[in-house]
Amino acid sequence: xxxxxxxxxxxxxxxxxxxxFAFILLCCIFSLWxxxxxxxxxxxxxxxxxxxLSDFQTAFVQSAFYLGYFFLAIPAALMVRRFxxxxxxxxxxxxxxxxxxxxxxxxxxxxxxxxxxxxFVIAAGLSFLETSSNTYSTLLGPKDGSTQRLNISQTFHPFxxxxxxxxxxxxxxxxxxxxxxxxxxxxxxxxIQDTLVPYKWMIVVLMxxxxxxxxxxxxxxxxxxxxxDEFSGVGxxxxxxxxxxxxxxxxxxxFLYVGAQVGxxxxxxxxxxxxxxxxxxxxxxxxxxxFAAYFAGKMIAxxxxxxxxxxxxxxxxxxxxxxxxxxxxxxxxxxxxYAAVAVSVFLGPCWxxxxxxxxxxxxxxxxxxxxxxxMSISGGGLVPLIQGLISDFSGGNMQLAYIVPMLCFIVxxxxxxxxxxxxxxxxxxxxxxxxAE
Numbered sequence: 001x002x003x004x005x006x007x008x009x010x011x012x013x014x015x016x017x018x019x020x021f022a023f024i025l026l027c028c029i030f031s032l033w034x035x036x037x038x039x040x041x042x043x044x045x046x047x048x049x050x051x052x053l054s055d056f057q058t059a060f061v062q063s064a065f066y067l068g069y070f071f072l073a074i075p076a077a078l079m080v081r082r083f084x085x086x087x088x089x090x091x092x093x094x095x096x097x098x099x100x101x102x103x104x105x106x107x108x109x110x111x112x113x114x115x116x117x118x119x120f121v122i123a124a125g126l127s128f129l130e131t132s133s134n135t136y137s138t139l140l141g142p143k144d145g146s147t148q149r150l151n152i153s154q155t156f157h158p159f160x161x162x163x164x165x166x167x168x169x170x171x172x173x174x175x176x177x178x179x180x181x182x183x184x185x186x187x188x189x190x191x192i193q194d195t196l197v198p199y200k201w202m203i204v205v206l207m208x209x210x211x212x213x214x215x216x217x218x219x220x221x222x223x224x225x226x227x228x229d230e231f232s233g234v235g236x237x238x239x240x241x242x243x244x245x246x247x248x249x250x251x252x253x254x255f256l257y258v259g260a261q262v263g264x265x266x267x268x269x270x271x272x273x274x275x276x277x278x279x280x281x282x283x284x285x286x287x288x289x290x291f292a293a294y295f296a297g298k299m300i301a302x303x304x305x306x307x308x309x310x311x312x313x314x315x316x317x318x319x320x321x322x323x324x325x326x327x328x329x330x331x332x333x334x335x336x337x338y339a340a341v342a343v344s345v346f347l348g349p350c351w352x353x354x355x356x357x358x359x360x361x362x363x364x365x366x367x368x369x370x371x372x373x374x375m376s377i378s379g380g381g382l383v384p385l386i387q388g389l390i391s392d393f394s395g396g397n398m399q400l401a402y403i404v405p406m407l408c409f410i411v412x413x414x415x416x417x418x419x420x421x422x423x424x425x426x427x428x429x430x431x432x433x434x435x436a437e
Contacts, residue, residue: 006219013221013366018141018149022218026140027153028209029089029133031160032096032202033126038164038265039198040065040119041287045269045280046172050191051112055270055396056388062262064116066381068123069130069374076131077371078234086218088132093210095125100199100206110192127374134355135370139221147310147356151302154352158295162288164198169284171197222367237368246422247369250358253415255376257350259383260405260412264325264343265290266384267391271398276334286337290344297348305349309423314353315416318409320346325406329399336399350412357415360424383408 007016044058051057079088099122106114137153138146172194241247268290272283297317304313324346327339355373362369387401394400 013139013363014143014146015139015141015219015221019219022216023137023140023149023153025209025212025216026089026133026137027156029093029129029213030153030156031163032093032206032209033129034157034160035164035202036096036122036126037065037262038161038287038291039168041265041269042165042168042172042284043115043195044266045273045283046168046191046195047112047115048270049280050188050195053112054388055267055391055398056385059266059384059388060116061119062266062384063381065119065123066258066262066378068120068125069127070378070381072124072127073131073371073374073377074234074368076128076374077367079128080132080135080222080367080371084218084220084222085132085136086213088128089136089213090210092125092128092132093206093213095128096122097125097203097206097210099123099125100203103196103199107192107196110189115195127377130377131371131374134352134374135359135366136218136221138356138359139366140219146360147353148302148305150352150356151298151305151310151349154349155295155298155302158291158298161291161294165284165288165291167198167201169281169287171195173279173281173284234368237365240365241362241369241372244362246419246424247358247362249415249418250354251372251376253412254351254354254358254373255379256383256408256411257354257379258377259379259381260321260408261347261351262380263383263387263405263408264340264347264402267387267398267401268337268340270391271328271340271402272334272337274396274398275337286341289341293341293344294348297345299348300345301349301353309420310349310353311357311416311419311423313349314357315413315420317346317349318412318416321409322406322413325402325409328402329406331399340402354412354415357419 004017006019040061044061047053047061048055048058076088076092079091099118099120102118102121103115106118133153134150138150141149172191265287268287269280269283272278272286273280276283301313301317304316321343324339324343328336328343331339355370358373359366359369383404386404390401390404391398
């Protein structure tokens with residue numbers, strides 16, 4: 001029996017059903033940026049020894065990375081508006097490959113600043129990928145399933161994150177004893193060279209995905225153009241969005257959420273080393289466990305969202321995050337590390353749910369609104385810095401630093417409650433799909 005043909009709503013955004021091959025291929029991109037982000041957590045611990053840095057200085061790995069999102073998200077949205085989601089994704093993949101390639105001259109020069117530049121370029125590519133892919137995944141199907149669809153896409157995130165930590169930690173953290181004939185400088189240079197292995201493999205994977213995306217047809221999902229749209233500039237769009245209280249609250253919430261998530265993960269290895277008195281390689285297993293917990297939390301949340309509104313699930317999970325982080329701060333033994341891993345169970349649905357709830361009802365402003373939400377990812381560059389400062393000023397008390405993400409989740413709870421009181425209604429009419437990309 002033939003499947004029902006894909007049709008698009010009158011506004012040219014949502015579809016009546018999901019094109020599954022194109023959607024799954026899009027989901028794979030979520031794994032790619034997760035791998036890059038999780039390798040940053042390994043780099044923080046690795047660079048601390050390779051370049052002899054403080055906790056505050058190592059946090060600049062995240063700052064350089066997440067600043068790329070802040071500066072490139074709006075250009076990415078303009079690229080979507082001018083061309084297509086597919087074109088923007090391909091540009092993002094190309095920039096991602098360029099950033100990975102910059103690790104090689106950085107390692108040759110042995111300069112921490114050059115590595116930060118490479119991470120910035122990688123993040124520039126990821127800003128194109130996230131600006132397009134997050135919004136696009138909500139559009140590839142019926143409107144009333146947009147948030148759940150983004151949660152499905154985000155389910156691919158933990159697999160990339162686990163792979164990034166696994167490959168990164170085994171490439172960079174060596175268990176072999178140091179050779180006494182090797183000078184400290186030579187040992188540091190060898191550690192720096194070890195950073196190249198995972199990025200070599202990443203370039204190969206990116207090339208394969210680039211070709212597959214380029215050869216796959218995608219619906220436009222950009223909305224129906226009206227003559228007035230040509231004269232409606234970015235400034236008008238930003239003014240409309242600024243006057244939308246749900247949107248502005250959502251952007252603040254996403255900024256704090258990403259900061260909290262990155263803060264929890266960035267210092268998991270350091271917390272495990274401090275509380276468990278173990279080396280980097282053993283401590284990295286705790287970081288890998290966080291992404292397994294993250295995946296489990298996503299699957300449970302997807303199940304819960306079939307029975308209750310996404311905003312309610314977000315509120316419940318955020319309250320559990322607060323309780324678990326409080327235990328991380330107060331526990332006197334290694335159970336604090338296990339609690340830090342458990343936090344990731346409750347992080348599972350937060351990013352896609354906040355994103356989906358924030359862009360609902362934006363209509364023709366969806367692309368720019370989505371790009372501003374991607375800009376809010378820059379919160380990941382601020383919270384770890386504050387945590388690093390707290391750790392340094394408290395004599396290396398990494399537990400105390402976890403108070404920062406705990407405070408962030410108070411705002412996230414308030415946003416979940418806000419969205420429960422002000423739901424957005426969905427439309428269900430469809431029309432034939434325009435030419436695919």
